[in-house]
Amino acid sequence: MRHNFKFKNLFGTAYKCGSIIFTDNGFGLLSPVGNQITVFDLKRDGVASLDISSFHDVRHLALSPLLPMLVAVNDVGDASLCSLSTGAVISVYPFKGVIFAVSFSPDGKFLAVGKGHNILLFYAPSQNRQFNHLKLYRIFYGFTDDIICIDWSSDSGFIIAGSVDSTSRLFSVYNIPKIFVCTLAGHKNPIMGAFILRNLVNILTVSSGFICSWEAKVPLDQLRSIDDLTPTSLFRISNRYRYADSADVQVTSPVSAVAFHKDLRLLATGFESGLLLLHTFPDFIIVSEVNMLTNSINSLAINKNGDWIGAASELFGQIAVWEWRSQSYYMRADSHSKVMTSLAYSPDGLHLATGGYDNKVKVWRVSNGRSIVTFTEHTAGVTGVAFPAQNSKVVVSASLDGTVRAYDLIRYRNFRTFTVPTRRVQFFSLAVDTRGSLVAAGGLDTFEAYVWSVKTGQLLTVLTGHTAPISALAFNPDISGIDIELTTVSWDSTLRLWDVTGNSTDENNLSSMELTKEVVNFSCDALCVAYRGDGKQLAISLLNWNIVFYDPNEGVEMGTIDGHRDLGISQTSADDLVTPRRAAEAKKFQTVAYSVDGEHLIAGGDSKYVCLYSVPDKLLMKQFEVTCNLSLGGVQELHDRRNYLSRFSIEALPDRDAFAATTTEGVLIYCLPSAGTGYGIGSTFGVSSCSDSGWLFDTLGIDEETTPSNARDALIQGRQAEALDMAIRLQLHELVEEIIESIPVDQIDFLAHQLPINHVTHYLIAFLARQLSGRSRHVELYIRWTHSILRSHSLNLRRIAANSALSESANSKDSRNLMDKESLDDRKELSTPGFLTFHGEWAACQASLVRLQASLNHVKSHLIKHCEAVDNSWNYFESLSKLYQKRANNAANQNIVQDNHS
Structure with missing residues (x-):
């Protein structure tokens, strides 16, 4: 198992707080989710996460119209400058105060930042190299309260800002005599x-x-x-409009978000009731009126051509894109409105299922991060989800409503519901056997475990014996024997092994103590249990930070891991009346999972760390930090001792400012399912997907260490992946040929699976086509490489082909309908490689695939000719053999006749 896991994507939360924004090409929507940014690719129906690793929640986003660059400002005023070409953070600029608005000028030369009562105007980063990415140009004063919004004139010469003091002020970027600031006062509200x-x-x-x-x-x-103009005579109110006069429905809730499209003169207004109104100016005619979201609209955005309107709500984490011309939703993404409690990978690794206290079960597509279906049959919180190990089309969930439900992922329906006929039970844990024929659930209030048949839906048996809630269950994955073994752990400090093979007790008395194989007692409560892949070892997490390994066949303990010092030291929240060191004593592992080979164990719990242990050595190998977001409790490890008693701190005062209050939301890792080359992290702020695919290969390009001699040295030292990576980046055919032909055959499948997709599309396919066209005599070796690469990357190649077809269709449509300069700019931006678009050239890759196919057909025809020649030779020699045999038989017969005559 490899250890260099990296963050890959975030599921479960589409929006948390702050402003949403469309990309310049209009096909990408950026949404802040905690200290990360989720990018919705509206054209390809995909979701990616831009991990900027901010230390607080991101609140404001601004895109440069000149460069592929994003400015993201968090709660405390730290601005992260991110490159959309690479997704990397260029620099971090601290504004040293809370920021309320950020906006680039239309020409991309300035960045306006609303800080408190002032506007800070900076020179924006440019393509030229500079020491400071943000250089202060001037400061605008005049407001008596915080600034809410900022907008620019089309020539980038003026700035207008709105404030909580119910006034708007117009500022000139450049010095104009007698006109420095103009105040527009005509409102009574912010x-x-x-x-x-x-x-x-x-x-x-x-x-x-x-x-x-x-x-x-x-x-x-x-x-x-103009020389004789004074600020008091510059503006006058031409019209005053009321929303209540234009809408067909009664508008009683206050305005919560506003967006305006200057070309179409389209005003989008969101209200706290979730209502969205669209008006055109100057006639103030209502164009559309729709209840877009179920709660308050906290952010609005309009894309560049004005067709789509994006809206987001903080309460339930909803985000939607409305196409107002067709009066339909183009995209709608819902988050779990409450804490997620469980998740599970499908056996093929293509889907991820999550459940939460919002009574919903969501199934996500791992490749693009989108939710494919949401099941809402449960009426109480979902406490567990699971996939059968041999069936990726069925997902099972358990809930506090007293039901266990099985869902069909082909027809997207609830095809089976399991209940206890005699009473209503709150199910707290769930397990499904390897074959998918049995489902088991543990009760929170009854202290019993229940086993059903998936085929019939009948309750087979009730497992009694625990004296506290059953915290976890697990079926033995070993199906070589005839027994079906179930393990349950409970808060009564015991582990019980059950044999549920073919036992269906009396219908009048389903409880049976005869099924118990063994009872193991621990010193404290047992929280979770996991089987190793071969079923010959158990890992049990206890309340005292320990992880105990147990052999279910021999009935002996195989070792213990003390995770006391591995969980870290931090306060859960600022309201704790204990020190961080004392709070760390109450931490424990909530979930554990084995690696595929069973040599490593992943554990997570009341900490921001996921711990990777070596099972044979019982030692910590590596810690993975789940988040660095200090807006969550339990993340900050260094605390001010004066704030240990938070009731006496400024955050606890009744009249404290909103920005001084600290959150009570903490970090809790509740599930760690393994998925072959990665694992999922279920936590209170979302589901993170971590993967090590491609970690052996560096895809950034050539550096000073990438030389042919270093590649050959790496090959000699046994680092085949590093050597192959250097050779591919150098694109030296002779070097690549030398390294590929030196790699052992048993390593081909492994290295082909780890290759990045851009290495495959940019170089390897063309190289293999070249080698198989007669350049090399090692035909079988290169056919083996071709088979492994195409088998490992077929899904990615198909996805790239589909995306390319969509791009071509959209560009052809744009060329037919939009032939003005702005449409040409949009098409140019869409085709520009960057973080939101595919980096390769599919046309060249497609041509390489055609050449590879021709080379394989050429090899095939040569093999057929050789086989035919061998077959003809074989037939010839066989006929000669028959002829010689016939002549020998004739000679023998003649000898026999002569002997008889004599």
């Missing part, structure tokens, strides 16, 4: 949005219930040529 129209004459200001349209005396770009 300004939710202020916008400068494209004509540089009209300005819109939006507050709760009202919209004011301001008209300038002269266009803003002509102010420099």
Whole structure:
């Protein structure tokens, strides 16, 4: 098992807080989720996570119109400059204060930041090299309260900002005599949005219930040529609109979010009731009226061409894209509205199932991160989900509502419901046997385990004996024998082994103590249990930080891991009345999972760390940090001793500011299912998918260490993957040929599976086609490589082909309908390689595949000719043999006749 796991994707949470924003090409939607950013690819129906590793929740996003660069600002005012080409964080700029609005100028030269009552104007990063990525240009003053929104004029010469003090102020970026700031006061509530129209004459200001349209005396770009103009005579209110007068429904809730499209003059307004209103200006005609979300709309965004409107809600983590022309949803993503409690990988690793206290079971597609189905049959919190080890099309869930349900992932329906006929039981744990024929669940209130038949849906037996809730169950994965072994652990500090093979007790008395094979007592409560892949070892996590290994066949303990010091030291929340060191004594492992080979164990619990242990040595090998988000409790390890008693700190004062309050949401890892080359982390802030696929190969390009001599040295030292990686990046055919022909045959499948997809599409397919076209005599070796590479990367190649077809169809549609300059720019941005688009050139890869197919057909025809020649030779020699045999027989017969005559 390899140990260099890296974060891959985040499931379960589509949106948490902050502002959402569309990419410049209009096909990507960026959503802040905690200290990470989720990228929805609306064209290819995919989801990716941009891991910027911010130390607090991301609140504000801004995209540069000049460079593929993103600015993400968190709760405490740290701005992360991220490259969308590589997904890497370029630098972090601390604003040293809470930021309320961020916006780039249309020309990409300036970045406006709303900090408190002021606007900080920075020179934006450019393509030229510079020591400071953000350099302060000037500061605008004048507000008496916090700034809410910022907007730019189309010529990047003016800034307008709205504030909580119910005023909007217009600032000039460059010095204009007598015009430095102009105040627009016409509202009684905080300004939710202020916008400068494209004509540089009209300005819109939006507050709760009202919209004011301001008209300038002269266009803003002509102010420099006017000498007798005073700020008091620059603007006047031309119109005042009320939302209640235009909507067909009664609008009683306040405005919560506003967005404006300047080209279409389309105003989108979101309300706390989830209502979305679209108006056109200057007529203020309502275009669309829809209850877009079930709760308050906290953020709105409109894409570049104005077709899609994105809305997000914090309460349930909902995000949706509305196509207002067709009056339909283009995309809708729902998060678990409450804490997720369980997750499970499908046996083929293609799907991930999650359950939560919101009574929902969600199934996610691992490849693109999208939810494919949500089951809502449960009426109480879901406490467990599981897949049968030999069936990827069935998922089973247990709930506190007293039911265990089995779902069909082909027809997306609940095809079986398991219950206890005599009473209502709150199920707390779940297990499914390897064949998928039996389902077992443990009770929270009855202290009993129940076993059902999946085929009939009948309750087979009730396992009694525990005196506390059953915390976990597991079936023995070894199916070589005839016995079906079930293991249960409980808060009564015991482990019980049951033999449930073919036992169906009396219908009037389902309970049976005769099924118990063995009872093991521990010193404290048992929290979870996991079988090794061969079924010959158990790992049990206890309340005292220990992990105990047990042999179920011999009935002996095989060792113990003390994880006291591996969970870390931190307070769970600021409200704890104990020190971090004392709080660490109450931590424990909530879940454990074996690796595929059984040599390693992954454990997680009340900590931000996932621990990887060596099972034979009982030693900690590595710690993986799940999150560095200090907005969550239990993450910060260094604390101010003066805040140990939080009731006396400033955060506990009744009149504290909103930004001074600390969250009570903590980090809790509740499930760690293994998925071959990776594992999933189920925690309170989302489901993280970690994978080591491709970790052996560096895909960033050539550096000073990438040389032919270093590649040959790595090959001599046995580091075949590193040597092959260097050779492919150098693209030296002779070097690649030398290394590939030196790799042992038994390593081909492993290395082919680990190859990054860009190595395959950019170079290897063309190289294999070249070698098989007659350049090499090792035909069998290269056919083996071709078979392994195509088998390992077939799904990725098909996905790339589908995405390329979608891009071509969209570009052809754009070329037919949009032939102006802006549409050409959109197409150029769409085709630009970056974080949101595929980096390779599919046309070249497709041509290489055609050449590879031709080479294989050429090899096939040569083999057929050789086989035919061998067959003809064989027939010839066989006929000669028959002829010689016939002549020998004739000669023998003649000799016999002559002997008889004589």
